[in-house]
Amino acid sequence: MNQDTEIEAIRKNANIVDIISSYISLTLKGKNYFGVCPFHEDHSPSMSVSEEKQIYKCFSCGASGNVFTFVKDYENVSFIEAVSIVAEKCGLNFHGTKKVSKVKKHETEYEIMNLALKFYQNNLNSALGSKAKEYLQKRSIDDKLINDFNLGLALDYNNSLNKLLTNKKYSIPTLLELGLINQNNEFITDVFQNRIIFPIHNLEGEVIGFTGRIYEDINQAKYINSKESVIFKKGQIIFNYHRALPYIKKQKEVIIVEGNVDAMRLYGNNVKNVLALMGTSLTKDQVSIIKNLRSKIILMLDNDEAGANATFTNGNILEEAGLSPLVVRLTGEKDPDEYILKNGISKIIENINHPLSFLDFKLTYLKNNKDLTKTEDLVKYIKDIVSNLKNINDDLTKEITLKKISEEYDIPLDLLEQELKKVETKTKKDSPPKKILEKPKLSKYNKASEGIIYFMINESSFIKIFKEDLGYFNNQTYRSIANEIIYYYEEYGQIDVASFISYISTKDYLYDEVMNIIKNNNTENFTIEAFKEYLKVAQIEMYKDEIKELKEAIKNELDASKKLELANKLIELKKGCVENGK
Numbered sequence: 001m002n003q004d005t006e007i008e009a010i011r012k013n014a015n016i017v018d019i020i021s022s023y024i025s026l027t028l029k030g031k032n033y034f035g036v037c038p039f040h041e042d043h044s045p046s047m048s049v050s051e052e053k054q055i056y057k058c059f060s061c062g063a064s065g066n067v068f069t070f071v072k073d074y075e076n077v078s079f080i081e082a083v084s085i086v087a088e089k090c091g092l093n094f095h096g097t098k099k100v101s102k103v104k105k106h107e108t109e110y111e112i113m114n115l116a117l118k119f120y121q122n123n124l125n126s127a128l129g130s131k132a133k134e135y136l137q138k139r140s141i142d143d144k145l146i147n148d149f150n151l152g153l154a155l156d157y158n159n160s161l162n163k164l165l166t167n168k169k170y171s172i173p174t175l176l177e178l179g180l181i182n183q184n185n186e187f188i189t190d191v192f193q194n195r196i197i198f199p200i201h202n203l204e205g206e207v208i209g210f211t212g213r214i215y216e217d218i219n220q221a222k223y224i225n226s227k228e229s230v231i232f233k234k235g236q237i238i239f240n241y242h243r244a245l246p247y248i249k250k251q252k253e254v255i256i257v258e259g260n261v262d263a264m265r266l267y268g269n270n271v272k273n274v275l276a277l278m279g280t281s282l283t284k285d286q287v288s289i290i291k292n293l294r295s296k297i298i299l300m301l302d303n304d305e306a307g308a309n310a311t312f313t314n315g316n317i318l319e320e321a322g323l324s325p326l327v328v329r330l331t332g333e334k335d336p337d338e339y340i341l342k343n344g345i346s347k348i349i350e351n352i353n354h355p356l357s358f359l360d361f362k363l364t365y366l367k368n369n370k371d372l373t374k375t376e377d378l379v380k381y382i383k384d385i386v387s388n389l390k391n392i393n394d395d396l397t398k399e400i401t402l403k404k405i406s407e408e409y410d411i412p413l414d415l416l417e418q419e420l421k422k423v424e425t426k427t428k429k430d431s432p433p434k435k436i437l438e439k440p441k442l443s444k445y446n447k448a449s450e451g452i453i454y455f456m457i458n459e460s461s462f463i464k465i466f467k468e469d470l471g472y473f474n475n476q477t478y479r480s481i482a483n484e485i486i487y488y489y490e491e492y493g494q495i496d497v498a499s500f501i502s503y504i505s506t507k508d509y510l511y512d513e514v515m516n517i518i519k520n521n522n523t524e525n526f527t528i529e530a531f532k533e534y535l536k537v538a539q540i541e542m543y544k545d546e547i548k549e550l551k552e553a554i555k556n557e558l559d560a561s562k563k564l565e566l567a568n569k570l571i572e573l574k575k576g577c578v579e580n581g582k
Contacts, residue, residue, distance in 0.1 A: 003095075007068075007502050010094060011089045016054045016498075018087060023074055038074055038294060039063040041322055054498040058378070066498040069515070075249065076292045079505045109178060109231050112209040113176065116180060119164055119401055120152025120197040122211075129153045132196050135215040139261075139419040139526065140341055145268045148243075150199050154192035154212055160238075161190045179209070179227035192224070198260050200226065203289070205242035208232040211260060225279070235283035238290075239263055239276035245293075247272040253296040254354060256314075262336040269345040271352070277301075287321045294547040298355050300328040302335045305368075312365050315358045319391050326355035360402065362388050378409065386419045410480050443521075447543035448480045453514075454521040456485050457500045462531050463489050468510040469535050475541050477513055 016031055017444075020026060024048060038049040040061040047058040057064040063073065082099035087094035124127050124146070132153045136146060143239045145151075150362040154161070161183045166172065172188070175181045176560040182189050195212030204206045209226030209236040226232055240263045248254045255274045257263055263276040275290075290297060299315055301307040311327055318325045322427050328351045340348055385405060402420065407415040442450065452470070453463040463486060473479040481504075488496045488503055497518065504514050523530070557563045 004503055005081055005427070005503075006094065008499055009082060010090065010092055011054070011067060011498060011502050013092060014067050015051065016056065016070070016085045017049055017051045019067050019089060019150040020056060021071055021087065021309070022050055035576055037061060037063060051494065055501075057518075057522070059522070064518050065515060066501045068502060074294070079511075093376075106231050108170070108174065109229070110206055110208075111229070112165060112174065112178060112180070113209075115165065115168070115201050116210075117150060117152060117160060117197075117207050120154060120159055120192075120199075121150060122152075124151060124153035126537070128135075128155055128182040128214050132215050134579055136196065141261075142268075145264055148356045149209075149264055150270065152197035152199070154190065154195045154197055156194040158189040158193055161192070162188050175399060178229050178231075183219070189332075191226075195224070200237070200239065201242050202231070203241050206231075208237070227534055233285075234280070235277050235286045236351075237278065238286055239278060240267065241275060241289070243267065244273055244275055248293055248295050251295070253298065254290065255298045255300055257336050258301045259335060259337065265340050267347075269340060271349065277310075277314070281310070282317045287317060287323075290318070291321060291323060297323060297325040298328055298352060299325050299358075300330070300352070303330045303332070303339075304334060307335075307421070308365055313359065314387075315361065316391070319358060319377055320394075326476065327358055327361040328352055328355050329361070332451070353466070355535065359388075359392065359397065363401075372409075380451065382409070382411065382416070383419070387423055389420055390423050396532070440580050443541075446475070446478075446535050447539035448541075449473055449475060450517045450520060452531070452538060453478065453517050454523075455526055455531050455534070456482070457495060457497050457514075457518075459526050460489055460495045465531060466535070469532070470538055473538070477510070481510055481517075505515070 006555070009203070017026060020033075020035070024035045024047075026035040026037055031050075032053065033049040034045040035047050035049065035056040036045050037040045037060060040063070042060060046060040047056055047063070047410040049056045055066055055202065056062065056070055065073075067086055068079060068082045071077070071085050072079050075082065075085060084094050104312065124132055138153070141479070143153075145407065165175055165180070172181070172183070176183060180191055182191055183496075192210060192212040194214070195215065196209040196215050198213065199207050200209040200211060209232040211226075214222055214226050221479055228234055230270065239260055239395065244254070251273050253273055255266065255271065257266065257274060260276050262300050263274045266272075266274040273295075278286075297318060299311050299318075301311045301314075308329070311329070315325050315327065328347070330336065330351060331337045333342055336348060363385065366381055366388070370380060370381050371377045382405065385401070389401060392398055398420065403413060405411065406416055452462075452466060456466060466482070467486070475481060484507070485500070486503060488500060492499075501514070501518070504511050553566060554563055
């Protein structure tokens with residue numbers, strides 16, 4: 001069984017309603033099912049799922065496809081990974097694709113980082129690593145946790161890693177770019193010396209950098225990190241993502257902590273759906289990564305003033321991105337690592353199971369450093385609360401919060417509502433107008449061509465009419481898609497949207513265009529009259545192109561008889577163009 005046949009067999013065994021129902025709630029209305037679309041900020045069920053056609057379509061954002069494309073976009077995985085997920089849900093085996101050997105971008109850099117990590121790991125596991133191991137054991141980091149997180153050790157030799165890597169013919173400039181060595185004139189030293197090494201991985205689990213921590217009482221910075229490089233962009237990754245991802249997907253919940261060791265401690269105690277910040281506020285890329293998880297978000301940052309500030313900052317960043325984070329504030333110990341060591345994992349799980357809303361956290365946070373018995377501080381506190389309500393979309397939450405403040409501080413509710421209205425009005429005025437990303441308007445020819453393709457993948461009877469009345473497209477992309485449709489129909493004797501999506505998914509250069517055509521066309525009225533109207537428009541445009549080419553040829557032709565012959569062809573084409581335009 002070839003791959004295409006296997007994928008199609010899995011698709012036929014997977015009822016799209018059952019698979020999508022495992023992700024979102026669906027309700028039967030008429031002959032189709034409807035649900036809230038997960039691919040945009042949807043407040044009413046705008047996604048339709050057809051059990052008959054085995055496809056879905058959102059009438060608001062246009063998201064559409066078959067069972068595999070839904071899983072692909074929802075889980076944020078490749079098409080082939082989506083096929084595997086669907087197969088597993090159906091209790092089927094999928095053998096996948098044979099790996100094609102190809103050169104990976106920055107392959108040399110990844111090789112170097114892997115070799116460096118193995119070197120550091122060997123150091124920690126050697127006799128020279130005994131003191132570092134003792135330090136880790138004192139911090140209750142056992143061998144299992146060391147192995148799970150690939151911890152290593154940079155020895156107190158200033159050139160050991162450099163010697164290893166240059167002996168293997170890796171260049172000094174590459175090692176400098178990766179931040180593994182320093183160079184001062186001719187003098188070269190390793191960046192990491194006498195430190196425990198915590199590897200940093202990208203989203204796919206490849207080593208891209210290191211954090212080094214001192215473990216002896218020496219007068220140096222506690223932590224040093226790899227500098228950014230061609231493979232390490234701090235703002236584009238989140239610590240522990242590749243390990244935590246399966247657990248986050250399963251639990252639909254992600255816990256975000258500050259430090260690497262906090263994440264390790266939770267993970268080692270079977271709270272595996274945990275990510276750690278990279279020492280800075282969340283970036284746009286990191287927010288996008290978190291948003292794509294489509295999970296409940298819990299911020300559990302350090303229990304000090306800096307941690308409270310970081311919770312406020314990062315919570316606002318998430319809220320502005322349309323997310324609704326929850327908050328856990330621990331008491332007594334500085335961070336989750338210390339809290340677990342002193343109180344046990346069950347106590348922290350109890351906290352995780354009873355988080356605060358971000359708004360409730362802000363109501364407390366905004367009181368910091370204010371004496372609310374003083375009018376000036378109380379006014380500032382009220383204004384801060386009202387200002388922070390502007391990012392909340394839920395009117396009921398706003399109303400309840402204002403009522404609560406009104407009763408607690410004996411302030412008329414209508415006065416608070418007026419203040420909120422002023423803040424929202426000012427925000428609208430101060431905000432630059434949002435650019436409306438309009439879809440580029442299709443030409444008459446492109447619109448007709450897409451309509452023809454859409455009709456053909458929905459009903460095979462239109463394929464024969466296309467072959468007889470038009471036969472090809474001037475546009476190369478449309479022509480290639482039409483050829484694939486004809487091939488598929490002749491090979492399998494039938495065609496429908498769901499099956500053709502699976503087939504075309506292996507042809508990257510056409511897949512996106514086909515999905516756009518499906519997204520842009522909504523009709524279910526597949527009549528011959530409508531199809532022939534599309535054909536007529538396409539024919540006229542093709543005549544126009546040929547007329548243009550003939551006019552150019554006549555202009556450049558020197559032979560009188562050939563010029564006459566071309567002129568006669570031009571007359572015939574113009575005649576055909578006029579007749580078809582009627």
